[in-house]
Amino acid sequence: MSVARPLAFLLVLAAVFGGAASLGWAVGPLERGAAADDEAGHGEEEEGEAMAAMDGPAGLAVAEGGYRLDLVTRSLVAGSTQPFAFRILDEDGVPVRGYDLEHERKMHLIVVRRDLAEFVHVHPELGADGTWGVDLPVGDPGAYRVFADFTIDGEKHVLGADLVAPGIFEPAALPVPAVVARVGGYEVRISHGEVESGVEVPFEFTVYRGAKAVAVDPYLGARGHLVVLREGDLGYLHTHAEEDVLRFETTFPSAGRYRAFLQFSAGGRVRTAEFTLEVPR
Numbered sequence: 449m450s451v452a453r454p455l456a457f458l459l460v461l462a463a464v465f466g467g468a469a470s471l472g473w474a475v476g477p478l479e480r481g482a483a484a485d486d487e488a489g490h491g492e493e494e495e496g497e498a499m500a501a502m503d504g505p506a507g508l509a510v511a512e513g514g515y516r517l518d519l520v521t522r523s524l525v526a527g528s529t530q531p532f533a534f535r536i537l538d539e540d541g542v543p544v545r546g547y548d549l550e551h552e553r554k555m556h557l558i559v560v561r562r563d564l565a566e567f568v569h570v571h572p573e574l575g576a577d578g579t580w581g582v583d584l585p586v587g588d589p590g591a592y593r594v595f596a597d598f599t600i601d602g603e604k605h606v607l608g609a610d611l612v613a614p615g616i617f618e619p620a621a622l623p624v625p626a627v628v629a630r631v632g633g634y635e636v637r638i639s640h641g642e643v644e645s646g647v648e649v650p651f652e653f654t655v656y657r658g659a660k661a662v663a664v665d666p667y668l669g670a671r672g673h674l675v676v677l678r679e680g681d682l683g684y685l686h687t688h689a690e691e692d693v694l695r696f697e698t699t700f701p702s703a704g705r706y707r708a709f710l711q712f713s714a715g716g717r718v719r720t721a722e723f724t725l726e727v728p729r
């Protein structure tokens with residue numbers, strides 16, 4: 449083996465670590481934890497930083513902010529609905545049993561395939577021993593990412609973990625950005641102003657049946673529910689919904705492509721409309 453290879457490897461490592469250090473705020477989870485610990489009287493500037501960190505991507509860590517996502521189910525079976533179980537452990541390793549209601553539920557479980565071709569959003573039931581359980585529909589084989597989205601003592605947490613549905617995996621390319629998505633006989637249009645990273649971007653969705661705009665039914669305490677994930681690391685973005693319209697705000701942490709999953713209720717069923725969003729800078 450020549451000397452050149454290990455040297456090149458070291459250089460790559462240095463670039464990775466150097467890059468991580470210079471990103472600083474982008475390694476949000478660490479700073480967010482620190483900001484949360486410092487509850488007492490921080491200045492306005494620090495509060496601003498904490499807010500910015502809150503708007504960064506979540507769900508990149510299996511443990512964060514004093515809690516750990518512990519998967520009881522360790523692998524998935526492609527093409528079937530199966531029982532899925534997990535726990536949220538506190539710093540002492542004890543399963544958490546007290547959660548706040550958020551969007552009418554105590555736990556939101558989002559499961560996506562890593563290429564963003566599959567998306568499921570379910571609401572598990574909490575057992576007496578602190579184990580969450582749900583019947584989870586799983587699509588085609590591949591690597592999956594699970595997000596547990598929950599609130600404890602008024603603080604929101606999103607923890608993420610990977611697991612695999614074995615089989616022959618055919619990765620799908622992310623669809624190109626489009627302003628219209630079709631789902632179950634409905635056409636959904638997205639409208640937004642200039643999309644730029646680091647600023648709050650408002651989004652509005654209109655649902656059509658034929659040529660006519662239709663009113664959607666309430667769903668989870670709002671008109672709809674929006675999950676936005678970043679291509680590349682599946683960073684999970686917090687979105688803020690307005691109550692009476694399909695309008696949301698989100699802050700993109702960086703340039704890149706994102707996949708937005710809008711869920712709304714119409715015709716007695718929950719539908720998911722999917723959009724690719726391009727953030728140029």
Ligand SMILES: [Cu+2]
Binds near residue numbers: 551555556
């Ligand atoms: Cu939910």
